[in-house]
Amino acid sequence: MAEHAARRCCLGWDFSTQQVKVVAVDAELNVFYEDSVLFDRDLLEFGTQGGVHVHEDGLTVTSPVLMWVQALDIILEKMKASGFDFSQVLALSGAGQQHGSVYWKAGASQVLTSLSPDLLLHEQLQACFSIRDCPVWMDSSTTAQCRQLEATVGGAQALSCLTGSRAYERFTGNQIAKLYQQNPEAYSHTERISLVSSFAASLFLGSHSPIDYSDGSGMNLLRIQDKVWSQACLGACAPHLEEKLGLPVPSCSVVGAISSYFVQRYGFPPGCKVVAFTGDNPASLAGMRLEEGDIAVSLGTSDTLFLWLQEPTPTLEGHIFCNPVDPQHYMGLLCFKNGSLMREKIRDELASSSWSEFSKALQSTEMGNSGNLGFYFDVMEITPEIIGRHRFSAENHEVSAFPWDVEIRALIEGQFMAKKIHAEGLGYRVMPKTKILATGGASHNRDILQVLADVFGTPVYVIDTANSACVGSAYRAFHALPPFCLVSIY
Numbered sequence: 001m002a003e004h005a006a007r008r009c010c011l012g013w014d015f016s017t018q019q020v021k022v023v024a025v026d027a028e029l030n031v032f033y034e035d036s037v038l039f040d041r042d043l044l045e046f047g048t049q050g051g052v053h054v055h056e057d058g059l060t061v062t063s064p065v066l067m068w069v070q071a072l073d074i075i076l077e078k079m080k081a082s083g084f085d086f087s088q089v090l091a092l093s094g095a096g097q098q099h100g101s102v103y104w105k106a107g108a109s110q111v112l113t114s115l116s117p118d119l120l121l122h123e124q125l126q127a128c129f130s131i132r133d134c135p136v137w138m139d140s141s142t143t144a145q146c147r148q149l150e151a152t153v154g155g156a157q158a159l160s161c162l163t164g165s166r167a168y169e170r171f172t173g174n175q176i177a178k179l180y181q182q183n184p185e186a187y188s189h190t191e192r193i194s195l196v197s198s199f200a201a202s203l204f205l206g207s208h209s210p211i212d213y214s215d216g217s218g219m220n221l222l223r224i225q226d227k228v229w230s231q232a233c234l235g236a237c238a239p240h241l242e243e244k245l246g247l248p249v250p251s252c253s254v255v256g257a258i259s260s261y262f263v264q265r266y267g268f269p270p271g272c273k274v275v276a277f278t279g280d281n282p283a284s285l286a287g288m289r290l291e292e293g294d295i296a297v298s299l300g301t302s303d304t305l306f307l308w309l310q311e312p313t314p315t316l317e318g319h320i321f322c323n324p325v326d327p328q329h330y331m332g333l334l335c336f337k338n339g340s341l342m343r344e345k346i347r348d349e350l351a352s353s354s355w356s357e358f359s360k361a362l363q364s365t366e367m368g369n370s371g372n373l374g375f376y377f378d379v380m381e382i383t384p385e386i387i388g389r390h391r392f393s394a395e396n397h398e399v400s401a402f403p404w405d406v407e408i409r410a411l412i413e414g415q416f417m418a419k420k421i422h423a424e425g426l427g428y429r430v431m432p433k434t435k436i437l438a439t440g441g442a443s444h445n446r447d448i449l450q451v452l453a454d455v456f457g458t459p460v461y462v463i464d465t466a467n468s469a470c471v472g473s474a475y476r477a478f479h480a481l482p483p484f485c486l487v488s489i490y
């Protein structure tokens with residue numbers, strides 16, 4: 001680290017499902033330091049699998065809040081031991097897995113403001129949470145609360161128009177409603193409810209950090225047009241909720257200076273700015289440097305799309321979030337469960353389990369597949385909620401099978417047409433300058449990407465985004481600095 005000792009930088013943090021990560025980015029936007037703590041590997045005492053505990057009902061999924069705090073202690077101590085020069089950090093920001101919530105017990109704010117630099121954070125915050133196991137985005141136990149919330153505001157579409165999404169089990173308002181109904185005592189002892197992102201920011205700030213508009217859009221509580229809490233939604237979830245949430249702020253807000261704990265223990269400069277933390281998907285949008293009209297397609301285990309949107313049209317499929325970079329704009333997010341695993345299944349059934357055989361089918365068939373169409377959902381899809389394999393001939397007759405190569409093209413064209421149609425449903429339009437940024441395992445397959453380019457009629461670029469939420473957080477920290485700060489770097 002010594003050679004980087006005098007490099008002015010911003011830090012980007014990511015509190016994701018399986019790990020806490022950090023990157024340091026210099027003024028030329030080069031990443032010169034990265035580190036991570038993996039919960040399952042480095043914090044064995046919490047006994048998580050994939051960073052979470054799945055409860056007996058198979059629906060409730062939580063993570064221990066003190067595991068997140070301890071992970072931050074570990075990573076900061078590692079940075080210190082490696083000689084990282086904290087005095088050069090101008091600002092920091094971060095990301096959190098979306099939708100998860102943290103419940104601070106009455107009195108926590110007092111503890112946060114008076115932390116002793118001689119002790120680790122987790123040693124001092126033990127008694128600060130009214131529940132220790134936080135609901136996370138994988139939780140799907142709140143169907144009753146979802147239906148109740150939709151009924152209160154006039155139905156699923158009305159809720160989507162108001163908050164950007166119909167009610168989803170993982171969305172925080174429904175999780176808070178469940179906690180209030182099942183554990184009213186813990187709820188009443190809660191002085192503040194944070195998202196994972198604003199919780200992490202609070203640790204650096206030494207006080208409760210506000211929720212930002214972009215991650216706040218994943219709660220079914222924020223009115224995405226005027227960016228205030230919806231009184232109808234708050235009232236449907238739990239009493240006195242507004243005071244427990246605090247006022248939401250623009251995602252690019254500087255929420256304060258770093259707490260004296262970090263100045264004294266690690267040597268951060270007292271003026272180091274904390275920029276509002278946001279959700280990991282919004283932070284990735286910043287990290288991938290998406291611009292209006294662009295589309296990011298992640299072809300990992302599941303397929304996820306992010307879009308930069310100017311005029312959103314909330315629907316029953318997908319999510320509209322406030323844009324984390326430009327407060328006047330929005331972002332769309334679509335999540336498809338039948339992604340790579342579905343492609344692998346068809347590959348195994350029809351292409352001898354070989355991606356190169358699979359590619360041969362795409363190379364030997366024509367764009368448009370001579371009018372043959374197929375939709376393949378072996379597991380219940382999220383977008384839309386549907387299951388089964390459905391094939392239609394050029395004459396629009398449902399058929400039970402296609403020749404092997406037609407089947408493979410039908411699968412890939414069907415997957416990408418669905419993405420285009422649902423993206424258009426959210427208000428997305430291909431523009432002359434549109435580019436697609438593809439990432440994830442299947443983005444290594446040029447023949448699959450050719451179909452993506454053909455369906456959208458746009459160029460496709462491959463981008464490595466392993467750290468996009470972290471890097472995006474560091475970019476966001478730079479973005480929030482006043483220009484004179486940047487000039488003084490040189």
Ligand SMILES: Nc1ncnc2c1ncn2[C@@H]1O[C@H](COP(=O)(O)OP(=O)(O)O)[C@@H](O)[C@H]1O
Pocket residue numbers: 299300301302340341343344355439440441442443444445448
């Ligand atoms: N050459 C390829 N062609 C198509 N798909 C591929 C190829 N190589 C890997 N994949 C797919 O990539 C998937 C893993 O993607 P990855 O982005 O690593 O997943 P994760 O969601 O865990 O980050 C695998 O399930 C596999 O089907």
Ligand SMILES: O=C(CO)[C@@H](O)[C@H](O)COP(=O)(O)O
Pocket residue numbers: 015016017018096097098099137170218279280281333
């Ligand atoms: O629920 C969503 C988006 O709506 C998830 O994308 C979480 O935000 C996942 O976080 P990581 O798995 O990236 O930690």
